[in-house]
Amino acid sequence: MSETEQKLRSEARDLLEKGRVNHIIGxxxxxxxxxxxxxxxxxxxxxxxxxxxxxxxxxxxVFLGExxxxxxxxxxxxxxxxxxxxxxxxxxxxxxVFIIGVPCGGIIDLDKVEKLTGLDxxxxxxxxxxxxxxxxxxxxxxxxxxxxxxxxxxxxxxEPPDPREYDLLIGEVGPLVTDGELGRSKIKELEAMTPExxxxxxxxxxxxxxRCYACRQVCPACFCxxxxxxxxEPAWISPLPRWQDNLVFQAIRMIHVAGRxxxxxxxxxxxxxxxxxxxxxxxxxxxxxxxxxxxxGTDKEAPPLMAAYQPExxxxxxx
Amino acid sequence: xxxxxxQDVPALLVKWQQDFTVFAPxxxxxxxxxxxxxxxxxxxxxxxxxxxxxxxxxxxLNIEKMFDFRKEGGSYTLEPAxxxxxxxxxxxxxxxxxxxTAIIDMVFKDAYEDNYYLGRRRNSVLVGMGCTSPYDSCxxxxxxxxxxxAADVDMMxxxxxxxxxxxxxxxxxxxxxxxxxxxTEATADDTKKADAAKAAAAAxxxxxxxxxxxxxxxxxxxxDKKFWEKxxxxxxxxxxxxxxxxxxxxxxxxxxxxxxxxxxxxxxxDCCSFPLYTKMPAENPxxxxxxxxxxxxxxxxxxxxxxxxxxxCTGCGRCIRQCPVNWDITQILASLPAGAPAAAEKK
Numbered sequence: 123m124s125e126t127e128q129k130l131r132s133e134a135r136d137l138l139e140k141g142r143v144n145h146i147i148g149x150x151x152x153x154x155x156x157x158x159x160x161x162x163x164x165x166x167x168x169x170x171x172x173x174x175x176x177x178x179x180x181x182x183x184v185f186l187g188e189x190x191x192x193x194x195x196x197x198x199x200x201x202x203x204x205x206x207x208x209x210x211x212x213x214x215x216x217x218x219v220f221i222i223g224v225p226c227g228g229i230i231d232l233d234k235v236e237k238l239t240g241l242d243x244x245x246x247x248x249x250x251x252x253x254x255x256x257x258x259x260x261x262x263x264x265x266x267x268x269x270x271x272x273x274x275x276x277x278x279x280x281e282p283p284d285p286r287e288y289d290l291l292i293g294e295v296g297p298l299v300t301d302g303e304l305g306r307s308k309i310k311e312l313e314a315m316t317p318e319x320x321x322x323x324x325x326x327x328x329x330x331x332x333r334c335y336a337c338r339q340v341c342p343a344c345f346c347x348x349x350x351x352x353x354x355e356p357a358w359i360s361p362l363p364r365w366q367d368n369l370v371f372q373a374i375r376m377i378h379v380a381g382r383x384x385x386x387x388x389x390x391x392x393x394x395x396x397x398x399x400x401x402x403x404x405x406x407x408x409x410x411x412x413x414x415x416x417x418x419g420t421d422k423e424a425p426p427l428m429a430a431y432q433p434e435x436x437x438x439x440x441x
Numbered sequence: 442x443x444x445x446x447x448q449d450v451p452a453l454l455v456k457w458q459q460d461f462t463v464f465a466p467x468x469x470x471x472x473x474x475x476x477x478x479x480x481x482x483x484x485x486x487x488x489x490x491x492x493x494x495x496x497x498x499x500x501x502l503n504i505e506k507m508f509d510f511r512k513e514g515g516s517y518t519l520e521p522a523x524x525x526x527x528x529x530x531x532x533x534x535x536x537x538x539x540x541x542t543a544i545i546d547m548v549f550k551d552a553y554e555d556n557y558y559l560g561r562r563r564n565s566v567l568v569g570m571g572c573t574s575p576y577d578s579c580x581x582x583x584x585x586x587x588x589x590x591a592a593d594v595d596m597m598x599x600x601x602x603x604x605x606x607x608x609x610x611x612x613x614x615x616x617x618x619x620x621x622x623x624x625t626e627a628t629a630d631d632t633k634k635a636d637a638a639k640a641a642a643a644a645x646x647x648x649x650x651x652x653x654x655x656x657x658x659x660x661x662x663x664x665d666k667k668f669w670e671k672x673x674x675x676x677x678x679x680x681x682x683x684x685x686x687x688x689x690x691x692x693x694x695x696x697x698x699x700x701x702x703x704x705x706x707x708x709x710x711d712c713c714s715f716p717l718y719t720k721m722p723a724e725n726p727x728x729x730x731x732x733x734x735x736x737x738x739x740x741x742x743x744x745x746x747x748x749x750x751x752x753x754c755t756g757c758g759r760c761i762r763q764c765p766v767n768w769d770i771t772q773i774l775a776s777l778p779a780g781a782p783a784a785a786e787k788k
Contacts (some may be wrong), residue, residue: 132651152767152769153761153767153771154577154578154762154767155577157767158767159675159766159767159768159769160674160675160766162674162675178767179765182442184677185674185675188730189674224620236556242490242576244576244577244578245574304609304696318787326471327471329470330470330471330472332494332503332680332684332710333680333709333710334679334680334681334683334684334712335679335680335715336677336679336680336681336765338679338681339677339678339765340677340679340765340766348717352717360695360697361693361695361709362504362697362707362709363503363697363709364504365503388765391678392681392765394472394493394681394684394685394763395471395472395493395494396471397471403692
């Protein structure tokens, strides 16, 4: 157990014991190799199972709307930004959440490790940080890969990886390797395409979509009580998972979360058919930054970008 | 027992292509699933792990046109869609998926014969392939069969290195092999190798559930609201476990209509984890998440056995492996309470 984990466990136990929170939302070891799973509990004994490691995938702020009372939540940089964004959108009151900030060294992208090793994750014996390298053990043999090759693209372009909004910060910020350019390499490929090529690309990607809505369900920014995609009068899109409707669903979802999405990358990780959703969300973040000089979840006092009107708006239609 | 060298399999598939659309596991679309065989790819002969999209997608389509309707004056004319189901051959289906198909056959031919599904089933041939590298999420051996089970396919292949030993299971399977080039009689040594391969595969399935204990406990758990609230807390109510489950068969029906009133009726996969499930005709009786999670587990391990005397789960592990929050049905089943809840806690 790392020092950070030890501290997290005792602080979480303390919060429950003293009644400062009703629930703890964190991560515990998952049932598969290199997996973690959300731990949502009000039992202080459960806090001994909390973990922090390079496989803490989920953006736990998605559960904040569900647990009643005050929640103590383990938050990485991106999660803390999501929480701030939820506060801005009045989905959450600041006093109803106790943010346990954890320094994030980045999430290891198991798809990248699988590509590098040619094996599936369950066939790998161990993956661990060794300084700024990931040591991967397979059948007793050890291979090292630079952090840049195994971190998720989101983590590579994360800024800042440490939570800026918190009630308690656990541990010191580790050396996170970031490389914004590398993190947007898929986007660069898309930008280099002609519009026709891009259309064909997304057509092919969205042909696989099975409309399981995992992207929406794991997204803290998707907090609508009823999603437009399920409206029937009018039906904005067909419930049939044709590529056209799948694409329109995702395009509208991306526009709805613009200015709210903190690029945690959970939508792309959750997608069972590997649609590179993060290429859309990251690009959207860049556009929002360029047009409005706005970065999601960085200022809890700021009015939410897409829900606020200013008299000097450039576009006539909005006045 | 027959035998075919791996190098001779493509020619056999080409031969079968004369009568069938041949499907085989492939990742070419960006996700592993059964794809129309392209005549080139043979990767699945050496490495054939469970596909992400289960082969049920070949029988229960995610977009199935049921019929066209034409409005003329005050009446409608219906025109059935499709006609005869395509003749398809699924090469390399795993025992868990073949068993799953046999399980959902029961519901599709029970009170009402669903010819969309059954038509596809009738016109299909299943060429099974023993699963040699089960995932760490697999638990088929706890459900009364294993990674080499041949009962639910037309013929069953077992990998013995550079060749497959073939067990002919049905007459259809026998016919397909009769006179096929490259197919020879298996020697005693071949079958010995196949037996060893089957045993080795079964030993790799290390995840277990205790079906007997589950059968005892599951009926008692129905009213245990606290238990279901606890085990459903981290579920995000997406459709992954349902859509990728080879035994989940719910579908939704949707009309696409022009202004004229004419159009077509379709069906597509539906999912009891969705909060809006069955909202259209009435209400969702399971508004809270814990009721939906309970439904998922009870449907597979309590209701289906009551109706058809078989558990509607084959331990393929997709729901565990693909779940974005690692909700693990084997853990839920292992933690079923030993007794019914006290009356006060019932709901």
